[in-house]
Amino acid sequence: MVKQSHAFPSVPGLGLVPYLEGQTLPEFKEAEGPSSNVISEIEEIEEGSKFTFPYKDGTRTVQLQHILFRSHGIIGRGTIVVRVVCACTHCVSKHCDWSGKKLVLKLSFPSVTRVSEKAFMDRCKEQAKGEHAWVLNHLPHIYWTFDIPFHERRPQAYFKERFGDDYEMRLLRGSIQEELEPLLSLKTASECAQVFYDIVQCHHWVHTYPQILHRDISHGNIMVRVKDGKKYGVLNDWDLAMWLDERDGISISQFRTGTRPYMAHEQHSPDWEGPHRYRHDMEALFYVILLLATLFSNPSEKDDEHSKKRQPYTKWYTEGDEFLRVKKISIIFVASWQPTLTHFFRPFHGWLKRLHDTMNDGFHALHAHIVRQRDAPRQILQFDDDTLNGHFSYDRLVWIMHQFGEEKLETHGREWQGKLQELQQAEDENKK
Ligand SMILES: [Zn+2]
Known part of the structure; x- marks a missing residue:
């Protein structure tokens, strides 16, 4: 589910708020600034704007800074990588788990059956222990991944028209990774x-x-x-x-x-x-x-x-x-x-x-x-x-x-x- 970030309840102070089932995580209240939008097309990505994505039971928002990579072939490889900073109020006081990290947002349009990068990397992490720990230096660090099905924004028929015979059920997949x-x-x-x-x-x-x-x-x-x-x-x-x-x-x-x-x-x-x-x-x-x-x-x-x-x-x-x-x-x-x-x-x-x-x-x-x-x-x-x-x-x-x-x-x-x-x-x- 994609929610607009202004759906966050206001949080007094920066203290820890106990988390209740179904409640939006208040730690990631978005800082003041221009309103953010949910992006469902690579073409809509613009430097300076904000991007909100599903995070645990709520949403989280990042500010887009600089486009590092943009591929134009849309089938399978329509990928964009943007340098981002976390847009939450806690980052200023360094109470956020993403503050001080160099982050990128990566967006792509894989078919719905494709395993996410994070699933592969999580399996690697499980096994990279003890004498195998060295390999972690050589793999990407993926902090978060999310999928947004297209039917929430556009019907699959639109994509069938666009992709023709190569059409497969696709979704928008995003991840927050170390730059x-x-x-x-x-x-x-x-x-x-x-x-x-x-x-x-x-x-x-x-x-x-x-x-x-x-x-x-x-x-x-x-x-x-x-x-x-x-x-x-x-x-x-x-x-x-x-x-x-x-x-x-x-x-x-x-x-x-x-x-x-x-x-x-x-x-x-x-x-x-x-x-x-x-x-x-x-x-x-x-x-x-x-x-x-x-x-x-x-x-x-x-x-x-x-x-x-x-x-x-x-x-x-x-x-x-x-x-x-x-x-x-x-x-x-x-x-x-x-x-x-x-x-x-x-x-x-x-x-x-x-x-x-x-x-x-x-x-x-x-x-x-x-x-x-x-x-x-x-x-x-x-x-x-x-x-x-x-x-x-x-x-x-x-x-x-x-x-x-x-x-x-x-x-x-x-x-x-x-x-x-x-x-x-x-x-x-x-x-x-
Ligand atoms: Zn933050």
Whole structure:
């Protein structure tokens, strides 16, 4: 239920008022100012205005400050992220749970069946205890989430008209989250490297323990949290995530998700039937690093001169699936492929080349497997599709990325620290 914020009873003083069943929470009485409105369309969002949303048994109001992100594709991805401050009277005296926090309001229009980001993150929090607590530094902090069904404002028929065949029952979903820094806030190549390595470790943990698959690795979804002067890579935006055990029940059209320039090459093919595996996300991470290191003179600046020379990559942002599929195949399947990187990102050459080589080995192995299977259909041949038979696995990625040039990066959690020691010993023995 959505209520206007002026429905709050006036509260004398700032003292704690006992909460009664069904009563609007008086702690969040809105401060004096322009009246707020309930927004049910992204187009209605304006900086400076107020936004009221359902909160526990009442409502709560925030003031919109600055639009940080606005996507215009409305189907599935019509998302807006706005920096906000809590608009309650208690914030001034710091008695509010949101005072002093950097907050954003995120609004999107998922189908009614889509699990909320907060539900995924709550499951992560339950399991991120003890030796697993490190992962919380690498996940978004979602303080509140709410759903507003459309029928309260507009009939679903309106959306059917607008969405056509892609129509699904949709709702307005909002959340209040901690504001994070974008990738462009990073200053050095090794900071970038640590952030990407953090993303792999976080992705692995979430896939292994709460068993959630992110499915939308992109430049924009890799964020940075600054805590006590230290920077942490955060895997953000779990809007398209899924529980691993529900993967089999999902239709093919729902498998094809992601942000186009970064999607795994197989996903661009009309014949691809899924399922989405973790290696598809890791292939996407490879393209995130590749595009950044090819088109940017540093994390915050596009290198136009270099970009002109690297035409094929600038087109990745505008061209369609077939173009991208062909380009990506021409990278992965060519053993002699070499990236040409901007000066700032040249230290990434080693990573990109090695990540490329593991994919190259893996997809050649997959191809050989498919041919064998076709020519000897009675034989049961084993192939681990998740990791391309071990060629493109978390183990390989962590082994490649735990070190950046001569620098050892930070490996979180006992599990990988132990595994890296074993891998190091094995390598030392091979050298003997
Ligand atoms: Zn407040």
